[in-house]
Amino acid sequence: MHRRGFLAASLATVLASPRALAQMKMDDMSNMPGMDHAGHDMGAMGQGPVALPQNQPLRELPLLANEAAGPGLFKARLTAESATARFAADRDTPILAYNGISPGPLIETQEGDRVEITFSNRIEGEPSTIHWHGMPVPADQDGNPMDPVAAGADRVYAFELPEGSAGSYWYHPHPHGRTAEQVYRGLAGAFLVKAKADPIPAAYGDTTLFLTDLRLAADGSMPENTMTDMMNGRVGDQVLVNGQKNPRLAVAMGTKRRLRLYNATNARFLRLAFVNAAMTVIGSDGGLLEAPVATDEILLSPAERVELVVAFDKPGTAILTTLDYDRGWMGPGRPEDKGLALLTADVSDTQAEPMPPLPERLRPIARFGQPTVSRRLVFTETMAMKPTGMEMGFLINGMAFDMGRVDIVARAGDTELWEIVNQADMDHPFHLHGTQFQLIERERDGKVSKPPYLAWKDTVNVARGETVRLVTRQERPGTRMYHCHILEHEQLGMMGVVDVQA
Template structure:
């Protein structure tokens, strides 16, 4: 931890003491002891920023998957999974153009994987179900960071076990930096005015354990819970030291969709989508993120009043709601923001951010259709109902083969009764249209996960620029993790 972040952490701890007398230990991640988190007004945990070590010019990260114990609720412990810590992992910081090596060791009792969500990399380094990490073994992929600056994330993608492993905590954020974004006058001070928010809903049993369920209704709707964790914090408070605050929102939930907005209805600037900055800030007062999606926003606190980032639970359920057994909470407080009396003054926001290349959909050599469906009745009961183009995931079957160096249109159609976030590995794509209409301004940048509503047709433009491999596939799938685990996933090769 550098000095700046240490000061930030101390300031946060002080804020928490002023508000609720909550113990300030465990605010910055990285400790192995159980975290002391009460049930109200806790300081927001900021994951430790971890930049690895340069070894022979390669930025090297040592990541250890482990079982842990965390205290989210008063008086009871929760068994969790974390990376280098009891729950979740550090925020990995890396730079576009450099080579990284990830030494991922596992002390877990079951096979896991770590997928670098949103990264353009060789299939062998992707961390999908074909790169299992057995207990007591180490997986060490190396790849060049070819991403634009944004928030990405790493999480379990184990075959049929992504849902329970991510639920227990096998996830963390990645900050990719690049020269173009660093030149812009945007809040950029990690833990001070640039904050990752990993938003996850969880259900707990009375003994404190996570209530992860594989009942049919929970698989159909995806696993939801009534308690919101933000970076592993319940009811978090953040004391802002600056007028402008940049929040990097990551929907790390297994299944819940959120519409974010502020309690007082104020507008904010959205500056980035999943894979990078938008061309210009987009002023709005609401923002929808499905599981897997990210966005960055900048909020102006110069009026000094405390505000709350809220999230309404939306979508997804559709007609499935009537089949669910648990009540569904509709509105969550994500983060209480308390501006400090002394704050760094706001500077004007840049009106332009970056320029993205224009790609003409007419250059696409092929259009592929992907029809998402959930079979009903007996087929669903037997667990074979989650399909893409009528087929459930089969590790031995290659569904699509793409030629390297080509541009394609992928047309994703939702034939089911609930919305699905469709995620594609290896590429950052652009949304051409939704039912023939231009996507909203917040979706006109780089994306790797896209919501497809019931009966909607979404067309995506993808460029497959490199990394041919005749054998190892990439995945495409629904990012409701219970749907992915139940088979709503397929595999594509990129070949020369």
């Protein structure tokens, strides 16, 4: 039997090990038989997903207030705590929130600023951290699992934003063994670092679209992860934009809008198109590209970001929608993601004021030199019978994550070639802490392809059966993480530690 068939069949009869039980908290195993719902809650009485209000005006994410008196310093507080949200019109949902809201407040700074954020962990009985995803921060400010903030404790994260660091970053928890749950319960937010000299015309605006997904039980609560969630990653029943389902945006014909899209879901792959509007990619995880690139569709794996300029040149409705994408699925009930309307733009027949053209050149991106070090990471999944039952895991180079083990010793300033080989049966988005990298090539079935453009990245999808080669360099010493950004896979072992030495 092919490994995927073996694993899927094994899942149907699994007796979880104590480690898996701790992860899944499946005390009564009530979600296991047949796994027909594939991780989707269908309500206590077998209903479909809880209905959410749609077609409300797109709301902007509220800004985190800067408490500093003068320029060059951003000083604020973020508190992680229990809160209540009303996603459905007639029921409340217990969530986790930053400063009482989810998504968390939008942090907006400028390259060159110093950032000082006091984090208060008020999650009862759980450690947490804040990981500044993709940002060039010192290792001891990165919020990695080895540096937890205990329940009831505070700490200050402080770092400088170097020149050239403008980009679309985000923040989320990274405590060992609790990251997936804290994120799907609501802890995530966008962090924009603005350029001092931005080549994108100000007339295009700058709109953040923070994409999350949500699963609600019939009573409005969030069901805990099932066995299928742990195997495939949690995929919710609803996809939200800035916490709303299919909000609406009113624009005049001829308008160009700058949109920053974030995939902040635990495990959902978003292959996106804009019906009745033209998309141009202008930026990626680590900021602007060298030049704009027209496109018909984009794929955002979990944790990836993209900056677009969208031209609304036709009156009527223009819809940001999902296309089908097969990223590999264990067991029955693969989610149907095709044709979801995420955002609807109402384009009037009134002509907008003439807008300046998008520049042909955006910024230079320096190429890395010849690598002096090569590394190879192989992703696999396993399922084995143990004395306590069947145990599953997601491995890198045959090993599960061990917080006390250093997997890679690197030297600050060395240019390295990393080869990520996916021998597993599903896609895995690879994320490296502490730096950005440049994708060099992909190889699948003996065919090598080059990326369509040069970009700074901190997360890249590695499709099943694919090898991805990238070049990177760590500039700051300290402990860093690398892992699959399907958060349930990270928790089940697909993570490693790199010790960057001076």
